[in-house]
Amino acid sequence: MRDMQLGTSINNDINTGYAEHDGKHALLAEVLHxxxxxxxxxxxxxxxxxxxxxxxxxxxxxxxxxxxxxxxxxxxxxxxxxxxxxxxxxxxxxxxxxxxxxxxxxxxxxxxxxxxxxxxxxxxxxxxxxxxxxxxxxxxxxxxxxxxxxxxxxxxxxxxxxxxxxxxxxxxxxxxxxxxxxxxxxMPRIAPDYLHHKLAPVLDRVKAYPEKRFKLGEMAELLGMNPDHLSRLCRRVTGYSFQAYCIRVRLARACWLLQHSPMTIEEVAMELGYPDIYSFSHQFKRVYGVAPSFFRRNQL
Missing domain, CATH: 2.60.120.280 (Regulatory protein AraC)
Structure with a gap:
């Protein structure tokens, strides 16, 4: 249940700002036709x-x-x-x-x-x-x-x-x-390169160990800064909060495994640290809009 709530929270965070852009969405949708x-x-x-x-x-x-x-x-x-x-x-x-x-x-x-x-x-x-x-x-x-x-x-x-x-x-x-x-x-406007460099140790660790559930405080300590500053820096560089970025990286790895490995969906879930296939599928669908099984069948 906690993981499902986290998935909902992260998805809401990822979609922050969509509602305020509804007018632009409607205009683009109209001309796309x-x-x-x-x-x-x-x-x-x-x-x-x-x-x-x-x-x-x-x-x-x-x-x-x-x-x-x-x-x-x-x-x-x-x-x-x-x-x-x-x-x-x-x-x-x-x-x-x-x-x-x-x-x-x-x-x-x-x-x-x-x-x-x-x-x-x-x-x-x-x-x-x-x-x-x-x-x-x-x-x-x-x-x-x-x-x-x-x-x-x-x-x-x-x-x-x-x-x-x-x-x-x-x-x-x-x-x-x-x-x-x-x-x-x-996403924010592109952050200067020095900010990418400053945040690189954290981003590299998240990408190297997508199965881990890193805590914002631990990563802030790694860089010698307070958690609030790291949170703002992460959002400026990646466009996401720290936890939302971790979710995105983990699910990007899931996409790769679903496309290129013989692992079952349950094995992919376990590989990436999910407690069960249901919490994995729920979070995958919240972010990508389709279930992992549909993604694998259609190789989206």
């Missing part, structure tokens, strides 16, 4: 060459482009703003953006990339979405696995050219757009 997302080319995993660099033409980018960095390090200048790229960097480039990208040849970037355009359903003509309905150009995802799986699924769909894939691919692009937009509403 009038938008057609059209893939421009097959998406996929790109292993960028050691000597890779990218400078767009004078007129800038011709379409929308979603990037998700899987590994490697680099920088991307978008118009006048420079972003550091590493695992979890998710970018949405817009038509007309001027890009200058480079990476570390000793740690080259591996990315998922998806080019697409948005058309008006009534006229079938390309449009540029209003800024208030467009996700930010950059955010750092942690954990990254759920969005990585979505991009992987979209890439697999665009590899096929059957009639069903022609329907599914635009629908998935609409989901990707909505996912990024929702994240941007609930």
């Amino acid at each position: 009038r938008w057609l997302f059209r893939p421009r080319e097959p998406a996929g995993l790109r292993f960028l060459r050691r000597n890779w660099s990218w400078i767009t033409e004078t007129e800038g980018l011709s379409d929308y482009d979603v990037w998700l960095c899987i590994k490697g390090k680099g920088t991307m200048k978008v118009n006048s703003q420079v972003y550091n790229l590493r695992r979890g960097s998710a970018l949405l480039f817009r038509p007309g953006d001027h890009l200058e990208g480079v990476h570390d040849p000793n740690d080259p970037l591996t990315i998922y990339a998806a080019h697409f355009e948005i058309c008006d359903c009534a006229t079938n003509n390309p449009i540029i979405a209003d800024d208030c309905l467009t996700p930010r150009r950059f955010r750092l995802l942690d954990p990254v696995e759920p969005f990585e799986k979505l991009m992987e699924h979209y890439a697999n769909v665009t590899d096929h050219h059957d009639e069903l894939s022609k329907v599914e691919a635009p629908a998935l692009l609409k989901i990707i757009w909505t996912w990024l937009w929702r994240l941007d509403l609930t």
Whole structure:
């Protein structure tokens, strides 16, 4: 019962702010019915060459482009703003953006990339979405696995050219757009790198031992700061409270085990420290909206 109550509390924390954005949600939902997302080319995993660099033409980018960095390090200048790229960097480039990208040849970037355009359903003509309905150009995802799986699924769909894939691919692009937009509403603006560095010992420990139930006070003592300060720092860097972040990391590990291991759902629950399969399933569904069994069958 306690774990179920904790799951409800964490889910409420994760969704803090959604209610105050209901007006924006309604507006986006309305225009999404009038938008057609059209893939421009097959998406996929790109292993960028050691000597890779990218400078767009004078007129800038011709379409929308979603990037998700899987590994490697680099920088991307978008118009006048420079972003550091590493695992979890998710970018949405817009038509007309001027890009200058480079990476570390000793740690080259591996990315998922998806080019697409948005058309008006009534006229079938390309449009540029209003800024208030467009996700930010950059955010750092942690954990990254759920969005990585979505991009992987979209890439697999665009590899096929059957009639069903022609329907599914635009629908998935609409989901990707909505996912990024929702994240941007609930996540803070990107925190400076020094804050990520300051919090790294705690985040690394949580990711290394997702089965453990860390206490905020213990982690604050590790960093030599008071719990309230750590709580504020964690929310600023990750977008979640400390406990909500721990839940997210634990369930991201659960997703990986469900996709890539032969373990039963009960074994996954035990591996991640849940007292039973029911508390695990309840918390999984509260965060992802589906049961672990459905997730495994459909490989979401």
